[in-house]
Amino acid sequence: MTEMTTKPKADDPERAHLADVEDGCGCTEIWEHMSEARDEADD
Template sequence: MTENSEVLKQPSDAEADAEDDTRNHLSDVEAGAGCTEIWEHLSESRDGATQD
């Protein structure tokens, strides 16, 4: 008989920071926002960055 097991590990600080960085650009988007709202937010952010 074969035993299947999964090892769960706690994310390192570097991994947790990297995950935060990947989601940071969506921090202003409301929870439950749909694709359209997300695209609008990203477009506005991009437009604002090019004007600086």
């Protein structure tokens, strides 16, 4: 298993959608972040 040791960078296209997620957050916070981003994209 590969462990990420650095925060995703906005210029990394595979991880840019996680750049604004706080370090140490759990799956619920990630889900909420992605859900909000999806809602904004629909507008």
